[in-house]
Amino acid sequence: MSRPPSPTLPENSERMSSDRVKSTSNDPLHLQADVLVLGGGPSGAWAALAAAEDGARVVLADKGYLGTSGATAPSNTGTWCVPPGENRAQAVERRWQRTGGLADQRWMLRCVDQAYENLVKLSEWGYLFPQEDDGRLYIANLRGPDYMRFMRRRVLKAGVTVLDHHPALELLSNGDAITGASGVDRQRNRDWSIEAKAVVLATGGCAFHERILGATGLTGDGYLMAAEAGAHLSGMEFTGKYTLAPYETSLNKGLPYRWATFYREDGSPLLDANGEQVSNGIGERERDIAKALIDGPVFARLDHAEPALQDWLRRGQPNCFVPHDRAGIDPFKDLFRITLRAEGTVRGTGGIMLATADCGTGVPGLYVAGDAASRENMTGAVSGGGAVNSSWAIASGWWSGKGASTHARKSARNAFRSISKPLGEAGLRPAGNARANLRTAEIIEAVRAEVIPLEKNYFRDGTTLHTSSERLESLWNDVRQHLHAEGVDRVRSRETASITASARWSLASALARNESRGMHRRGDRPGNDPAFARRILVSGVDAITIGEAQISREGIAS
Amino acid sequence: MIEIVSASRCIECDICVKVCPANVFDAVPDSAPIIARQDDCQTCYLCEIYCPVDALYVAHRAEGHFPITEAEVEERNLFGSYARALGWKRGKAGGTEHDPTHRIRVAAV
Ligand SMILES: Cc1cc2nc3c(=O)[nH]c(=O)nc-3n(C[C@H](O)[C@H](O)[C@H](O)COP(=O)(O)OP(=O)(O)OC[C@H]3O[C@@H](n4cnc5c(N)ncnc54)[C@H](O)[C@@H]3O)c2cc1C
Ligand code: SF4
Ligand code: SF4
Numbered sequence: 001m002s003r004p005p006s007p008t009l010p011e012n013s014e015r016m017s018s019d020r021v022k023s024t025s026n027d028p029l030h031l032q033a034d035v036l037v038l039g040g041g042p043s044g045a046w047a048a049l050a051a052a053e054d055g056a057r058v059v060l061a062d063k064g065y066l067g068t069s070g071a072t073a074p075s076n077t078g079t080w081c082v083p084p085g086e087n088r089a090q091a092v093e094r095r096w097q098r099t100g101g102l103a104d105q106r107w108m109l110r111c112v113d114q115a116y117e118n119l120v121k122l123s124e125w126g127y128l129f130p131q132e133d134d135g136r137l138y139i140a141n142l143r144g145p146d147y148m149r150f151m152r153r154r155v156l157k158a159g160v161t162v163l164d165h166h167p168a169l170e171l172l173s174n175g176d177a178i179t180g181a182s183g184v185d186r187q188r189n190r191d192w193s194i195e196a197k198a199v200v201l202a203t204g205g206c207a208f209h210e211r212i213l214g215a216t217g218l219t220g221d222g223y224l225m226a227a228e229a230g231a232h233l234s235g236m237e238f239t240g241k242y243t244l245a246p247y248e249t250s251l252n253k254g255l256p257y258r259w260a261t262f263y264r265e266d267g268s269p270l271l272d273a274n275g276e277q278v279s280n281g282i283g284e285r286e287r288d289i290a291k292a293l294i295d296g297p298v299f300a301r302l303d304h305a306e307p308a309l310q311d312w313l314r315r316g317q318p319n320c321f322v323p324h325d326r327a328g329i330d331p332f333k334d335l336f337r338i339t340l341r342a343e344g345t346v347r348g349t350g351g352i353m354l355a356t357a358d359c360g361t362g363v364p365g366l367y368v369a370g371d372a373a374s375r376e377n378m379t380g381a382v383s384g385g386g387a388v389n390s391s392w393a394i395a396s397g398w399w400s401g402k403g404a405s406t407h408a409r410k411s412a413r414n415a416f417r418s419i420s421k422p423l424g425e426a427g428l429r430p431a432g433n434a435r436a437n438l439r440t441a442e443i444i445e446a447v448r449a450e451v452i453p454l455e456k457n458y459f460r461d462g463t464t465l466h467t468s469s470e471r472l473e474s475l476w477n478d479v480r481q482h483l484h485a486e487g488v489d490r491v492r493s494r495e496t497a498s499i500t501a502s503a504r505w506s507l508a509s510a511l512a513r514n515e516s517r518g519m520h521r522r523g524d525r526p527g528n529d530p531a532f533a534r535r536i537l538v539s540g541v542d543a544i545t546i547g548e549a550q551i552s553r554e555g556i557a558s
Numbered sequence: 559m560i561e562i563v564s565a566s567r568c569i570e571c572d573i574c575v576k577v578c579p580a581n582v583f584d585a586v587p588d589s590a591p592i593i594a595r596q597d598d599c600q601t602c603y604l605c606e607i608y609c610p611v612d613a614l615y616v617a618h619r620a621e622g623h624f625p626i627t628e629a630e631v632e633e634r635n636l637f638g639s640y641a642r643a644l645g646w647k648r649g650k651a652g653g654t655e656h657d658p659t660h661r662i663r664v665a666a667v
Binding site for chain 2: 063064065067068069073074076078127128129130131132138140141143145146149150164165186187210211213214215216217248249250255257309311312313314315316317318319321322323324325326327410495
């Protein structure tokens with residue numbers, strides 16, 4: 001593969017690539033590229049690599065910094081890693097059984113194939129995996145900070161132009177196809193716009209401003225951009241995933257609680273309905289803990305961890321112990337207060353619907369990867385956190401990058417001659433009079449009050465969903481009619497619009513799914529209804545349309 | 559959230575300004591960066607491990623300010639403690655080959 005020429009910019013330096021785009025003025029930055037990748041988590045990095053390998057000129061713009069941004073960088077992610085062979089089909093079948101019947105085995109199979117291939121690539125490229133006792137490399141785990149730092153180097157080495165701290169605000173379209181995006185360089189306060197023959201949305205999920213690892217930038221921006229371009233979303237009702245964390249901390253990592261027992265505030269053991277003490281918080285028992293947390297404070301202690309395991313946990317998941325060490329707590333001996341952190345679509349499964357096998361959205365020139373895409377094909381109604389999502393980020397990143405570069409090659413030589421129009425509305429161009437007294441922090445708090453509390457979103461019911469929906473309609477009206485900002489403040493106003501829109505889609509889908517399935521728990525509709533063994537699609541920004549769920553299944557070609 | 563940029567340790571390289579995914583710091587000419595947007599901090603601890611001289615301290619409280627003095631952080635040897643646990647040194651990555659997470663996953667089943 002030859003090294004693609006860098007788009008209108010000089011050679012990439014090892015570190016701090018955006019330094020290369022030095023400018024002394026606030027003049028807008030204009031670039032042209034074959035493929036523009038929005039988002040610099042694992043899926044965006046893999047998309048950029050795949051497109052560059054095809055010879056495309058690639059620009060990657062991230063809201064934060066490629067290497068530390070997104071949900072993977074601060075975490076330690078287990079992948080779904082199944083070596084080739086007969087066991088693969090069985091592994092897929094077994095995993096499918098847990099997806100509430102909504103996953104698609106063809107996508108699952110091709111995902112494990114591609115993810116495995118790329119994990120092997122990582123090892124060949126020099127990422128240092130640990131060894132098992134028999135000397136074989138253990139490639140099924142990627143340590144977030146190291147993995148993403150490694151990916152940054154690889155992406156720069158492939159000749160990709162990386163723009164850090166360049167959040168995208170909106171897509172551009174010539175009426176027929178997506179022709180680029182524009183945004184703001186938030187550290188220099190200047191606008192940028194990039195004309196591209198294809199755009200990959202790799203902007204991650206929406207965590208509704210919950211303070212979980214990596215989530216500040218994960219505000220559903222890609223969902224809003226895609227919906228404005230006419231794409232469908234799917235599975236947005238699956239936002240009922242929560243993970244345990246020490247109280248008031250960002251450490252939403254469930255694994256250590258496998259060895260926890262749980263207590264009430266007075267130190268008495270937390271008991272389940274059968275009078276047994278609740279332990280192992282990452283399985284069936286999570287529901288008991290959620291109920292108890294609605295009643296009052298809950299405490300935990302990792303007292304089932306043997307000394308050898310304590311050592312592995314400390315060395316293998318060191319960030320889980322940072323809050324305890326700083327608070328002066330020994331979690332294996334002391335009780336510590338816990339909470340359940342909402343994870344929106346990050347560990348939920350909803351997102352932009354995939355229309356084609358190369359991760360096209362159905363909108364010409366627009367591709368999607370990772371958490372920005374619906375992960376129902378992979379994991380249905382249950383969370384793909386803990387293995388599937390990271391493999392999906394690798395595989396879908398790769399496919400979307402290939403899909404986008406193929407599209408770029410095919411598109412007209414004069415692609416850049418057409419007139420492009422920006423598609424962004426809410427948060428950028430209010431439909432009514434701009435109102436200066438509209439506070440983004442207050443809007444986000446009001447949205448959170450509907451989609452975060454356990455009693456509304458972990459345990460759902462039709463009446464509550466309805467009331468929440470009405471509140472969100474009125475918030476949306478404020479956002480759409482009156483929210484406006486200038487310069488760098490547009491990032492926050494656009495995030496506010498994206499969070500509000502994502503919440504609306506989530507509640508509309510949750511109301512439409514008139515049953516319980518996976519992480520969608522309707523107290524008024526307990527149990528699966530076979531009539532709902534299908535996808536719920538939503539589209540539209542101001543007026544929301546619930547789509548024919550079968551469409552998505554028809555669209556899957558493999 | 560991020561609480562301390564130690565002026566006595568900082569060598570003013572501005573790496574933290576660039577790598578913080580939440581754009582929390584502002585560079586200041588001839589001085590250590592300042593914490594300009596503390597409330598945007600996502601408590602990911604990543605600035606700490608990128609800092610070449612362990613001059614940053616992120617408190618464990620993710621919601622709101624958590625007052626702590628530089629003297630206490632020094633005394634409890636907390637500067638750079640997360641980097642040491644990972645095997646990162648002077649802002650350089652390292653340690654993945656010693657990650658025992660596979661043993662945890664086997665035990666978790
Ligand atoms: C604590 C935690 C632990 C996890 N552990 C596991 C695990 O063990 N196994 C597993 O399979 N999965 C795990 N996951 C899920 C996994 O991290 C995600 O599936 C994965 O990070 C998705 O990759 P992504 O690139 O699609 O999104 P992200 O990594 O979230 O990256 C999205 C990127 O988009 C950027 N962005 C957002 N908006 C814009 C915009 N407007 N313009 C430009 N850029 C933008 C962000 O800055 C970010 O860099 C975990 C998640 C969390 C939170
Ligand atoms: S990374 Fe460390 S040394 Fe460099 S400016 Fe930031 S605090 Fe100072
Ligand atoms: S902890 Fe993370 S978000 Fe906070 S200042 Fe450091 S790098 Fe930035």
